[in-house]
Amino acid sequence: MLRRTIFRFFSLGVSLALLSFAQVGTQQARVSRRRTPAAGGANLLKHISCCEDVKELTVQMANLTSMLAELSKKQEADWINVVMQMMELENGHQQHEGRITEVEGKYSEIHSRLEIMQLQAAQTLPQTSADAIYDCSSLYSRTYKISGVYKLPSDEFMGTPELEVLCDMETNGGGWTVIQRRKVGLTSFNRDWKQYKDGFGNIRGDFWLGNEHIFRLTRQPTVLRIDMEDWEGQTRYAEYNFFTISNEMNSYKLFIANYSGNAGRDSLRYHNNTNFSTKNRDNDKCVDDCAQFRKGGYWYNCCTDSNLNGVFYRYGDHNKNTDGITWYGWHGSHYSLKRVEMKIRPQNFTP
Numbered sequence: 001m002l003r004r005t006i007f008r009f010f011s012l013g014v015s016l017a018l019l020s021f022a023q024v025g026t027q028q029a030r031v032s033r034r035r036t037p038a039a040g041g042a043n044l045l046k047h048i049s050c051c052e053d054v055k056e057l058t059v060q061m062a063n064l065t066s067m068l069a070e071l072s073k074k075q076e077a078d079w080i081n082v083v084m085q086m087m088e089l090e091n092g093h094q095q096h097e098g099r100i101t102e103v104e105g106k107y108s109e110i111h112s113r114l115e116i117m118q119l120q121a122a123q124t125l126p127q128t129s130a131d132a133i134y135d136c137s138s139l140y141s142r143t144y145k146i147s148g149v150y151k152l153p154s155d156e157f158m159g160t161p162e163l164e165v166l167c168d169m170e171t172n173g174g175g176w177t178v179i180q181r182r183k184v185g186l187t188s189f190n191r192d193w194k195q196y197k198d199g200f201g202n203i204r205g206d207f208w209l210g211n212e213h214i215f216r217l218t219r220q221p222t223v224l225r226i227d228m229e230d231w232e233g234q235t236r237y238a239e240y241n242f243f244t245i246s247n248e249m250n251s252y253k254l255f256i257a258n259y260s261g262n263a264g265r266d267s268l269r270y271h272n273n274t275n276f277s278t279k280n281r282d283n284d285k286c287v288d289d290c291a292q293f294r295k296g297g298y299w300y301n302c303c304t305d306s307n308l309n310g311v312f313y314r315y316g317d318h319n320k321n322t323d324g325i326t327w328y329g330w331h332g333s334h335y336s337l338k339r340v341e342m343k344i345r346p347q348n349f350t351p
């Protein structure tokens with residue numbers, strides 16, 4: 001655009017100059033035409049006529065010069081104008097670019113704010129919605145239906161750490177978070193208070209999930225299921241439609257209700273409303289120290305009708321002691337079971 005304007009100015013100037021020279025040419029031609037027929041006249045007349053012509057020419061030359069000067073001035077003015085316009089445009093362009101940068105900055109700021117909001121929304125959403133991932137039942141509802149070990153994400157809002165859990169997605173509709181397992185027999189369950197609080201063992205083998213986790217997971221109405229197997233390969237189960245434990249201040253006291261199952265006499269009922277005890281914390285209802293006697297951590301009364309965290313005895317030794325993994329209602333006080341799993345899921349769980 002600019003270049004075109006400049007070019008137009010140049011063309012105009014050149015055209016004017018050419019026009020002026022052409023006019024001078026015509027005048028000269030006129031003069032010479034006049035001179036030719038006058039050749040036969042008096043010399044004086046010739047001389048005067050010639051002088052007149054020269055005068056005229058001089059005036060015309062002066063006019064032309066002034067015209068050219070004017071043109072040149074005008075051109076210069078035009079140039080300055082063009083340069084000014086260019087500078088103005090350049091300035092405008094810079095301002096425009098500045099505005100673009102500003103807008104871009106604002107846009108990116110808004111965009112990043114939006115991202116943060118979206119992140120926060122994503123973090124907030126599970127806290128209020130029913131499909132939060134805080135146990136195996138929520139995994140099950142998210143179509144994870146294969147039994148095994150899962151890693152639950154941490155949740156800052158709920159104050160829950162990242163947690164590895166073993167999920168039973170098959171038994172009686174699945175969705176169970178396993179809180180205790182005995183099956184390998186290499187992990188000792190004769191542990192202290194802190195270990196029972198935090199949990200111990202191997203999630204792929206024998207373990208106690210931890211009283212803090214159990215406390216947290218049973219904040220909502222929860223079902224407890226105990227699956228058992230003896231050394232003859234028979235299985236039994238005990239289910240409690242209500243299960244929770246209190247916090248550490250209240251020694252993780254046990255509350256259970258609504259027993260059903262096929263494991264004979266309800267052998268956890270005797271432990272209902274009792275505190276948790278370990279070898280270094282005697283909270284039982286006995287003069288004796290039941291945790292020391294039964295070599296585990298449990299809701300000891302005085303002392304046991306079941307001892308699911310007792311000593312794992314292998315086949316052959318499984319019926320000689322009273323500190324084994326016992327469920328009196330099925331095999332009595334001297335029979336240590338081959339396998340036990342304690343698992344929980346919300347009452348409102350629907351497979």
Ligand SMILES: [Ca+2]
Nearest residue numbers: 286287288289
């Ligand atoms: Ca005691």
